[in-house]
Amino acid sequence: MDFLNNLSLGFSIALTPFNVMMAVAGVLVGILIGALPGVGPPSGVAMLLPLTFGMDPTSGIIMLAALYAGTMYGGTITAVLINTPGESASVVTCLDGYQMALQGRAGTALGIAAIGSFIAGTVGVVLLMLVSPLLARWALSFGPPETFALMLLGLTTVTLLAGDDPLKAYISMMMGLMLAMVGFDIISGDARYGFGIAEMMDGVDFLPVAIGLFGLGEVLAGAEQTGKTQMAKTRLSLRDVLPGMADWVRSRWAIVRGTVLGFAVGVLPGAGPTVAAFLAYTVEKKVSRHPEEFGHGAIEGVAGPESANNAAATAAMVPMLTLGIPGSATTAIMLGGLMMWGLRPGPMLFEKNPEFVWGLIASQYIANVLLLILSTAFIPLFVRALRVPYSILMPLIVVFCITGAYSLKNNVWDVGQMLVFGVIGYFMKKLGYSPAALVLALVLGPLAERALRQSLIISDAGLGIFFLRPIAAVLTIAALLAVAVPVARGLLAVYKRRFA
Amino acid sequence: MRSADRITAVLLLAFAIAFSAGALKYYSWWGSGGPGSAFLPFWLGVVMALLALMMFFKNFQKPELRSDWMPRGEGLRRMLVVLGVTAVFVALLKVVGMILGTALYLVVLMRYLGRHPWWLTLAIAAAAAGFNYLVFAHWLRVPFPEGKFWISEGMLWIF
Numbered sequence: 339m340d341f342l343n344n345l346s347l348g349f350s351i352a353l354t355p356f357n358v359m360m361a362v363a364g365v366l367v368g369i370l371i372g373a374l375p376g377v378g379p380p381s382g383v384a385m386l387l388p389l390t391f392g393m394d395p396t397s398g399i400i401m402l403a404a405l406y407a408g409t410m411y412g413g414t415i416t417a418v419l420i421n422t423p424g425e426s427a428s429v430v431t432c433l434d435g436y437q438m439a440l441q442g443r444a445g446t447a448l449g450i451a452a453i454g455s456f457i458a459g460t461v462g463v464v465l466l467m468l469v470s471p472l473l474a475r476w477a478l479s480f481g482p483p484e485t486f487a488l489m490l491l492g493l494t495t496v497t498l499l500a501g502d503d504p505l506k507a508y509i510s511m512m513m514g515l516m517l518a519m520v521g522f523d524i525i526s527g528d529a530r531y532g533f534g535i536a537e538m539m540d541g542v543d544f545l546p547v548a549i550g551l552f553g554l555g556e557v558l559a560g561a562e563q564t565g566k567t568q569m570a571k572t573r574l575s576l577r578d579v580l581p582g583m584a585d586w587v588r589s590r591w592a593i594v595r596g597t598v599l600g601f602a603v604g605v606l607p608g609a610g611p612t613v614a615a616f617l618a619y620t621v622e623k624k625v626s627r628h629p630e631e632f633g634h635g636a637i638e639g640v641a642g643p644e645s646a647n648n649a650a651a652t653a654a655m656v657p658m659l660t661l662g663i664p665g666s667a668t669t670a671i672m673l674g675g676l677m678m679w680g681l682r683p684g685p686m687l688f689e690k691n692p693e694f695v696w697g698l699i700a701s702q703y704i705a706n707v708l709l710l711i712l713s714t715a716f717i718p719l720f721v722r723a724l725r726v727p728y729s730i731l732m733p734l735i736v737v738f739c740i741t742g743a744y745s746l747k748n749n750v751w752d753v754g755q756m757l758v759f760g761v762i763g764y765f766m767k768k769l770g771y772s773p774a775a776l777v778l779a780l781v782l783g784p785l786a787e788r789a790l791r792q793s794l795i796i797s798d799a800g801l802g803i804f805f806l807r808p809i810a811a812v813l814t815i816a817a818l819l820a821v822a823v824p825v826a827r828g829l830l831a832v833y834k835r836r837f838a
Numbered sequence: 839m840r841s842a843d844r845i846t847a848v849l850l851l852a853f854a855i856a857f858s859a860g861a862l863k864y865y866s867w868w869g870s871g872g873p874g875s876a877f878l879p880f881w882l883g884v885v886m887a888l889l890a891l892m893m894f895f896k897n898f899q900k901p902e903l904r905s906d907w908m909p910r911g912e913g914l915r916r917m918l919v920v921l922g923v924t925a926v927f928v929a930l931l932k933v934v935g936m937i938l939g940t941a942l943y944l945v946v947l948m949r950y951l952g953r954h955p956w957w958l959t960l961a962i963a964a965a966a967a968g969f970n971y972l973v974f975a976h977w978l979r980v981p982f983p984e985g986k987f988w989i990s991e992g993m994l995w996i997f
Contacts, residue, residue, distance in 0.1 A: 392978045505893055509850065512886045516857060519882065523875040528865045530875055531857075554924070561920040561951075562913035729952025733944050734966055736924055741970055744936070745980040753928050761921065768908070769842055787878050795872030832896075 345467070348696030352704055357400050360393075361701050364401040365708045368408020373416050373720055376560045376728075377735060378425035379409040379651075380667040380774065381552035384545060385738050387675050388745040395679035396697040402672055403655065403698055404705040407459055410611060410648045411713050414451045415720055418444050418640075427611035427647040430619040434632060434639030441635050445578030445717075450589050450637055451644035452713040453581070458597040458645035459706040462652030465601050467699050470688070474660040477685035482796065483803050485662075485684075486789035487813035489782050492607035492663045494820040496775040504824040507772045514776035517542045518783020525791060537751040544674045544780045546743040546756040551773035552667070553739040554756065555763020557732050579714050581637075589641035592622050596645030603646070604653025610666030611647035611654070618646035652702060659695060660685055662785070667774035670781040847894035851887055858883030916951065923947055935985020937975070941967040 351357065371382035383402050390398030409425055416424030418435035431451070438447040480488070496511045520531045521541025532539035581589070596618045603614040622642040623632045632639050654665040662683035664670035676683050681691055688695050743756035766773050797803035804814045858880045866874035909917060927934075927943045934942065944963035948954055974980040 388980075389973070389978065505889065505896065509886070509889050509893065512882060512889060516879070516882050516886065519879045523865075525872075526866055526869050526875040528875040530865060530879065531860065558917055558921055561917045562909040727952055727954075730948055730954065730962060732920070732951065733947035734962075736920075736947075737940050737944065737966055737970070740924075740928065740931075741936070741940075741974055744931075744982070745974055745978065748981050750928070750931050750983065753931060757925060757928050760924075764917075769846065790878065791872050828896075 341471075344471075344692060344696045345700065347692060348698075348700030351396060351693055351697035352400065352701035357397050357697070357701060358704065360397050360401040361404040361705050362708055362712075364404025365408040365705055365712055368405035369412035369415070369709075369713065369720055370408075370723055371405070372409030372412020372414075372428075373424045373724055374412075374731065375416055375420070375422045375424055376556045376732075377553065378413070378556075379406055379427075380548060380671055380777070381556065382409055383668050383671045383675075384548040385553060385742045387545060387671065387678075388742045390675065391678070391745070395676070395681060396694050398675065398679060399672070399694065399698050400701040400705075402675065403702060404708070406651050406668055406672075407455075407648065407702070407705050407709055410651050411452060411455050411644075411709055412720070414455075414640075414644055415448060415717070416724065418447045418451075419721065419724065427615045427650075428644075429612070430615050430643045431640055433619070434634070434636050437633065437635035438637065438640065443635065446581050446585055446637065447640050448717060449579035449714065450581045450585060450641045452579070452710055454589065454593040454596065454641045454645035455648040455713075456706055456710040457593055458600060458649040459652055459709065460703065461597050462601055462604075462649040463699060463702040463706065466652055466656055466702070469605070470656055470660050470695075470699075473656065474685040474688040477661050480685070480809070481807075482789045482792035483807055483810040484813065486786060486793050487804055487810040487817065488607070488661060488663055489786040489789060491813050491817040491820065492657075492665070493779060493782060493786070494817045495607055495609065496772065496778060503770050504828070506770050507775050508821075510766065510772040510775040511779045514779025515783045515786075517547070517776075518780050518787070524788070537749070541784075542755070542780065543746060543752065544671065544777060545678075545746050546752040547759045547780060548667075548671050548674075548777050549739045549743050550756040550759025551763035551766065551777065553735060553742075554760025555767055555773065557735050557739075558760060558764040559767050560728060560732060563728070579717060585637050589637050592618075592638040592642040593645045595621060595625070596642040597649045600646030600649030601653040604650030604665065605656050607657050607661075607663050607665045609650075610668070611650040614646040614650035615643035618642040655698075655702075658683065659687060659698075662687075664778060664781065667777050670774075670778045674781045843893055843896075847890045850890035851894070854883045854886035854890060856883075857886070919950060920947065923950075932983045933985060936982035937967050937971050938985055940970050 352361070367386065368379075368382065371377050372379065377385075382405055386402065386405060387398075390401060393401075410427060413424035413428030414431050414435065416422055417428040417431040418439050421432050421436040423429045423432055435444075435447045435451075438444060493511055493515075496507050518541075521539055522529050529539040599618050599621060600611070600614040603609050603617060604611065619639060619642060622636075622638045623629050626632065626636070626638060628636070651668075654669045657663045657665050658669040658673050662673065662685075664673045673683055681687065681694065739756060739760070740753055743752045744750065746752050763773050765771075766776075793803055794800070799806060803810070805811045861876040861879035861883065865876035865879070867876045867880075868874050908914065923943065923946055927939055931939055941963040944966055945959055948959045948962065975982050
């Protein structure tokens with residue numbers, strides 16, 4: 339069978355010593371990055387991307403994907419022990435996880451999260467493996483109009499990514515698109531917005547931007563905090579981490595629901611692990627027979643969201659691999675990496691680079707097993723890492739940001755660019771804008787523009803081409819609705835305030 | 839926050855207008871059978887201008903909620919010092935060199951932010967600079983800026 343051949347090809351690649359080492363390194367660094375407040379998955383992937391330039395792309399993506407999975411679990415440690423999310427997908431875990439820690443059940447909370455993550459991650463990879471080839475085959479029939487409509491949908495759903503203020507999310511997204519316009523235009527050869535500066539004419543690279551916004555920007559925001567964090571006291575030997583029978587019985591359906599929900603949400607463009615975790619928490623609270631326990635240490639409130647964010651992190655790979663459309667800031671950066679390694683993201687990837695795709699899929703199975711082992715066996719070690727004071731961590735992170743930005747093209751210009759976007763990222767965070775939306779748009783911008791112009795060249799109905807072809811029409815209308823709904827809701831709110 | 843949003847909106851509006859106008863003035867609107875290099879930038883500028891206007895007029899009647907989105911005192915000072923030291927490091931990167939610069943940067947910031955003992959500060963700075971050298975310069979063969987000769991020579995004299 340075709341499918342088994344592919345999988346065994348994948349395992350033969352993922353199980354080479356170097357690639358296993360990369361997966362271990364990815365998971366370890368990922369747990370650490372996830373655990374440290376202030377650096378999340380996007381900055382982790384952005385900072386480590388330069389390390390992969392010298393590698394085979396398959397080894398590179400194996401490390402980054404393992405890192406992504408690791409961060410999802412790492413964030414939980416911080417959420418449970420310090421009541422601060424280590425990364426945004428663990429925000430809801432604070433609610434019940436920290437309460438459990440106060441009751442002396444931190445070990446159980448972390449244990450159920452690890453097991454839930456393992457189950458969700460593994461089921462996620464199975465689904466990824468089954469869904470992706472089908473989706474890729476279907477997407478092979480896409481022409482430029484369908485591609486553009488899909489990208490438009492990915493961009494207009496960024497409000498899901500950003501949360502609070504849709505208007506600011508759209509502004510962030512537009513900013514990313516405008517930055518994407520800078521540099522040589524492939525079709526006409528115009529050096530747009532270059533101002534005669536050679537580095538500007540080359541365009542704005544997403545990597546220094548991402549490192550600046552997520553890495554340096556977060557460090558600057560963190561530098562303001564002068565207070566000390568308090569860690570919940572707890573015992574965390576292996577025995578404390580294994581959940582008891584009663585806990586297991588209470589959480590098993592939460593894990594199943596979290597997995598299914600997480601995967602479904604993760605596949606959507608624009609919605610990633612954070613949205614999945616929030617939804618899973620809401621669902622658990624709704625279906626629970628004792629909703630009053632939520633917020634006071636209900637184990638389902640940890641098991642559900644933690645499973646959901648891992649399933650979503652895996653599912654987010656589906657649109658990235660099959661359609662070339664990232665669903666989150668992290669996968670956007672990975673997609674940028676793919677292009678840097680010289681691969682062309684999109685449906686052809688499965689046919690042209692099977693070793694890359696199947697190596698990645700197989701390595702995700704391995705990464706999940708590694709995650710389970712490392713997260714239960716080495717919890718005390720990660721907890722100790724959390725005690726490293728911010729005054730040591732912060733300068734080290736900046737050094738990593740600088741080295742990463744420099745080694746992209748070995749020039750200081752990129753480092754300066756990183757610095758500028760660090761300041762912009764700081765203000766964006768302070769004023770409620772969405773760096774994730776900006777990066778997503780910056781990566782998608784050039785691809786979207788090319789698809790748009792190609793569509794208009796082949797069209798004899800102008801923009802009508804996006805409504806005349808059935809798939810394109812459905813996607814375009816969905817994209818327009820994604821904009822219209824928040825706008826209508828906003829107008830309605832203004833109307834009510836004024837006249838009611 | 840509201841006044842900050844207003845100011846941002848005005849800046850964004852000006853930027854968007856300049857962006858669209860620049861596209862129309864310098865780039866081609868329609869090229870070989872399809873839209874040229876000015877087409878998308880122009881429309882992006884228009885949409886951005888609309889969004890900026892929406893933000894400007896949003897919450898017109900809402901009272902100022904709070905204006906403490908910027909830190910004050912100690913917090914602001916720490917943020918500015920981190921930013922300033924980082925900017926100096928980046929500006930001097932070509933003069934000081936990456937490896938030595940990394941070590942110096944870490945020493946300065948760790949001493950300022952945490953007042954850790956000297957031995958710890960120096961050990962971490964040396965370890966991080968060494969790691970940087972080993973992984974990036976040696977293993978990945980990234981040609982780091984080496985810095986001006988007289989600085990490394992001068993440092994040798996000091997020690």
